[in-house]
Structure formats: C-alpha cells, structure tokens
Amino acid sequence: MHWMYDVCMYVCLYLLCYIYVGMEPNIGDEGVVEEPKEGMSFSSIEEVRAYYTRYAKQVGFGVTKRNSKTGADGQIRYFTLACVRQGTYVSKASNILKPRPMEHNGCKAKINAILGSEGKFRLTHVVLEHSHVLSPGKARYIRCHKRLDESSKRKLEYNDMAGIQLSKNYNSCVAEAGGYENLTFGERDARNYIREVRLLRLGLGGAEALQNYFTRMQAQNDGFYYIIDVDDETRLRNVFWADARSRAAYESFGDVITFDTTYLTNSYKMPFAPFVGVNHHGQSILFGCGLISGEDTDTFVWLFESWLKCMNGRAPQAIITDQDKAMQNAIARVFPKSRHRFCLWHIMKKVPEKFGAYSQYDDIKSQLHRCVYDTLSRDEFNKCWLQLLDNFDLHDHSWLEWLYSERHLWVPAYVRNEFWAGMSSTQRSEGMNAFFDDYVNSKTTLKQFVDQYDNALRRKIENELAADFSSFHTQIPCITFYGIERQFQASYTNAKFKEVQEELRGLIYCCASLIQSEGGIFIYHVADQVQVIDGFRKSTKYVVEFNEIECEANCTCQLFAFKGILCRHVIRVLTLHDKEELPAKYILDRWRKDLKRDYTLVRSSRDDLSYSPNAYRMNKLNKAFYEISSIAGTSDDGCAKLLTQLSKLKLEWVEVQPVCDNRSTESLGVTKRSDKLKSPVAARSKGRPVSKRKQSSAEKAINRLKARKTQRAPVS
Structure with missing residues (x-):
C-alpha cells in the first residue's frame, strides 16, 4: 500500500504547485511537459510559443512560426507553430554537384491557435506525428533552443575586454556549466555575440x-x-x-x-x-x-x-x-x-640572407661578427672591415657598401659612447x-x-x-663587502641592482695592470674573460683611465656611457684604489628607486570596464545574488527554499519589459x-x-568563402 500513499502525495504536491504558481501544469519550468492537445488555452502568443518550444526540446525537434492572420485592430487572431523541418527544400547552390545540407523534409507536425472571445488563445488543431527521427539529446543544437542568458553575456563580454581568446572564453562557460550538454548556446553564438558587442560598445x-x-x-x-x-x-x-x-x-x-x-x-x-x-x-x-x-x-x-x-x-x-x-x-x-x-638586430639578421649562398658563409659570418662586436674604436673597426673585404673579395658587395656608408648609424664602436639606456x-x-x-x-x-x-x-x-x-x-643581499655595492643596493631598483651585481660577479675574471701614472692620472690595462657561447670564452683587454683627484674613470668598453651601469673594469680599478663611495654622477636618477x-x-x-549602465546593474544584482546563493547552497533544504522563492519572484518580473x-x-x-x-x-x-599567427577555423571558413566569391565573380 506504500505505493498508493506515494502516488497520493505526488498528486497533492502537483495540485498545490498548480494552485500556488497560478499557471497551467503544461507550461511549468521544471519536470515533464505534457504533449499538446486540442482545447488547451493560453493567455498570450508568447505563452503558446514558450510552451510549445519547451515541449519540442523535450521531444527533440525545433519550432518555427509558419503563418498568422491579423484582425482589423492589428491584433493577431490566428497563427501556426510548426516543426522547423516543415516545407520542401529548394536548392540555391550555384554548383549542383556541391549541394548544401537541407533541413526541410515536409514534416507535418504543428499546432494551430485561435484567439477566442475571452481573450485567450486556444489550440484548435494539433499534429504530433513527425516525418523524421526525433532526438532530445541533440535538440540543444537547434536554433530555437539556443539562448544566451544575461549572466553568460556578461561573462563573455568581460573576458573579451580582458583580452581572453574567444575559444578559451567559451571553454570557461562550458566548465562552469559542467559540460557542453548543459549550455544553452554554442561557440558560434558566443562568437556572434562578441562580434555584436564590439560594434555596440560605442553605439557606432x-x-x-x-x-x-x-x-x-x-x-x-x-x-x-x-x-x-x-x-x-x-x-x-x-x-x-x-x-x-x-x-x-x-x-x-x-x-x-x-x-x-x-x-x-x-x-x-x-x-x-x-x-x-x-x-x-x-x-x-x-x-x-x-x-x-x-x-x-x-x-x-x-x-x-x-x-x-x-x-x-x-x-x-x-x-x-x-x-x-x-x-x-x-x-x-x-x-x-x-x-x-x-636597429643592430635588424641588420645582423640579414646576414644569412645576404651570404647564405657563399661557400665561405661561416667564415664571412664569423669575421663580420668580430668587426661589429669585438672592435672598441672606430679605427679598429675600419681596419677589421677592410680586412673582411680583402679576405673574401667583397669590395663590390652592394649591401656591405651601404652598411659601411651608414656605419655611424649602427656600428657599436661609433654609437656606444652615447647614452642609449642599454x-x-x-x-x-x-x-x-x-x-x-x-x-x-x-x-x-x-x-x-x-x-x-x-x-x-x-x-x-x-x-x-x-x-x-x-x-x-624587498632587498637583494650584497655578494661582496665593497661599499660601492651597498651604495647601489640602497639607491637602485632591484632590476638594475641585479645588473650591477652581474658586473661585480665578473670581477673574478678581471686582472688589472698599471701601465702609466702621472700626477694622479692612472692608466690600466684590464684583461677580461667574456663567455660568448657555452664552453667558449674570449680574452679582451680594456683600457681604464682613472683620475684619482676627481674620482673619475673612463673605460674603452663604454658600458656606463651606453647603459648607465658601471662596468667591472672600472670597479676593479676603484677597488685597487680603496674607493668605498662613488660620486653622485655615477648613480643615475634614471635607475633610482627612492625618487617620487x-x-x-x-x-x-581609459575606458571604464563597467561603462554600460546595464552592465553595472547586472553586476550589482549578481553580487547580491551570489551572497544569498552561497548561503542557501550549503544544504538541500536551503537550496529548495531559495528556488521556491525565486519561482515566485520570476512570476512578478516575467512581464517587465526594458523601457x-x-x-x-x-x-x-x-x-x-x-x-x-x-x-x-x-x-x-x-x-x-x-x-x-595561426588562423581560427572561423577565419579559414571566411577566407574560403571570399575566395569562392572571387572565382565566381563575372569578368568585365
């Protein structure tokens, strides 16, 4: 007898819902939607369409408005809703050997509704049989069942403003919904909405x-x-x-x-x-x-x-x-x-293009790099360049001729004595x-x-x-006990202090030898080991001139002039003279962290991300609702109670239209x-x-369509 009790309880609850909500059972938002029957009545056209669309999604077909008749007062008196596969297919393809997919197959399923004297629409004719296979699981792909709700619109729009790619933007909606089958829209719908929104952001x-x-x-x-x-x-x-x-x-x-x-x-x-x-x-x-x-x-x-x-x-x-x-x-x-x-990089990247066909390409490239990167003075560069032309018989090479004529605009030996911020x-x-x-x-x-x-x-x-x-x-610890390092640590940003420390680490490869001294002016040769590539180092000698009275030093590497960072060669000489503090001119304001x-x-x-009044209101409502749902969602009872309250609120707001x-x-x-x-x-x-840049599938499809249109265009 327990089953009879369960049935009675179910019927009672169902009737209570009917009485409480005030709508006919066949158009409820949840549960099974009953099939249409002649004699069913509805208060509006929208209510008829909403009911038939829910039923169609449940059964597995799409709905379209077929025809209607309007009275003298302009009000619709009669209309038909039919299966989207009604009618016959007429091919519009220009190439009969490449027909397009067809949807229409003469399906007769439909409902007819007539406006009665009491102001309600009544179903007068119902056809339930379809001439095609129905699939409820695939109904979400039919256009009439796709719906992009306001919450999803806001999410897509804000993600797009943040620069998130559309595919990732859509995938975030899929993940949030718990799978593709739970979404009421597809990626194409999302793409179309974003395209529209971009055009509407300023109304023009x-x-x-x-x-x-x-x-x-x-x-x-x-x-x-x-x-x-x-x-x-x-x-x-x-x-x-x-x-x-x-x-x-x-x-x-x-x-x-x-x-x-x-x-x-x-x-x-x-x-x-x-x-x-x-x-x-x-x-x-x-x-x-x-x-x-x-x-x-x-x-x-x-x-x-x-x-x-x-x-x-x-x-x-x-x-x-x-x-x-x-x-x-x-x-x-x-x-x-x-x-x-x-730009030095733009010039040097053309070397393979200009000399790749030469049998001595590797040797040409190697000597050209020595001319550009290893020469410290203009005379040294000119001598190395002439040797390059002689060794490989390149005196008539037009590109090298042009490079040499413009050498004052790109060769490091000509330009690094000026400040270029590195x-x-x-x-x-x-x-x-x-x-x-x-x-x-x-x-x-x-x-x-x-x-x-x-x-x-x-x-x-x-x-x-x-x-x-x-x-x-934060502060990066010093790696030496030199007062010069502590001076840079206190003044420079962390990024620039790291560059200073890179020079300090290079001190272990530097060996200074005094070659001349006169009246407080000292000239040193500083030998340095520079790592070019893994496992390969080159030895270079730099000349450092140091004025002890003015505490002023110059190095032929010109690192300070070019980058504003004191080089290891100068630091080595300063340490030999026990200098613990640098003059202010060696601490550039440009790299300081203590300046406001x-x-x-x-x-x-810049544009405010919440410039739209509608978006602002939606954000405000979503925030308030999230606070309530986070509380109600902790239990089944709380969830059921909130859903019941929302059903009541929905009835109050369903007729409200934007003004x-x-x-x-x-x-x-x-x-x-x-x-x-x-x-x-x-x-x-x-x-x-x-x-x-890789093209998306949508872009590829558009390009193919444009190409076909171009091919079909008549020749004038």
Missing part, C-alpha cells in the same frame, strides 16, 4: 566610433591627446593618441625611445607605430602610438610632428629605428638634434607588438584595437607597480556630427613577412 562602428572614443577620453581627462588626419573625402588616413600618464612618464624616461612599424594590425592593414621607452626597472613603457595608412616620408613627418606637439615640443635625445629611408628622412626633418641609430635595437617596439598578439588579429577593427591598447596600458602599469613594490618591500616620480600620480585615461536601450549614444556621451568620419582604405605594406 569604424572610424566614427574611434573618434567618439577619443572625444570621451579627453572629456574624462584633459591630458588625453589625440589627432586625426583625414583626406579630402573625410576618410581616416592617420591617427595618433597618447593618454595623460604616458605623456607624464615621457618627462622621466623620454631621453631614449625606439620606434618601429613592422606590425600590420587590422583589416585595413594600418601599421601600428608605438613610441616605446624603458623605465627605471628596465621595463618597456608606452609614450603614445599611431596608426598610419602609409610608410612614406610625409606620413612619418606628420606622425613625428604630432608626437612632438603632444610632448610639448620636447624631442627625444636619442631614437632607434630600423633602416627605413623614409623614416630616416623624417627624423632628420623633425628631430634634427636627436641622435639616431639603426638599448641597441627596436626589439622594445617589437616586444610591444608581440604583447598585442594576445589581443588582436587580422580582423580586428580600429575601435577594438584601441580597446586592447587600453588593456595593454593596464597590464604595463600593473607590472610597473608590482616592480615598485618589490624594490621597496610625478607621472605615477597621473590617472590614465530604454542602454546602449544609446546619448547615454554614453557620444558627440553627434554632421560630417561623419569614414573608415580608411586598406594600406599597402612594404613587403614585410606575413604574420605567422
């Missing part, structure tokens, strides 16, 4: 969105600077921008910059041109950047002049670029007093480009790119703050214009190598 798209973004950033902080160059058709041509913090940081670290344009960033193929320096921790720091439509002298002149105006007319003391002639001409015009050098290449800029690889791809729009520039700034600032904390909170730098007090102008579009341009402070800025035309690159 393309170049006009970019301009509106800059306007809003400047309204937040008048230190934000931007300038846009357009052509006669008001089409975007070039753009430069820098936030307030970057401009302030330039005052401290703008003495040496690197500039490079080797990164084609978006679908318009506009080269990304960052101005990059190095801070007191040796980290890359951004001083603004541009997106340019060309790489000719006039374009670079425009960009450099814009940047110079942004930095209040203060030109950098030194600038590193690649060997681009147009760039070189523009620097000579805009920064005539700045020291300019070519940089000899544009790899700082290229490192910034690689940094952006985490965020952008070839399809990135202009506005998306600027969003990701904001993300890069956030990460760079956070990295610097973490390094500041490390230098103030003004730019750290400047707030960076406004929170993504309107007015709510975001977008300035309306009569002359709309047009997107740029695709730029032509200078034959740089194509990016090796």
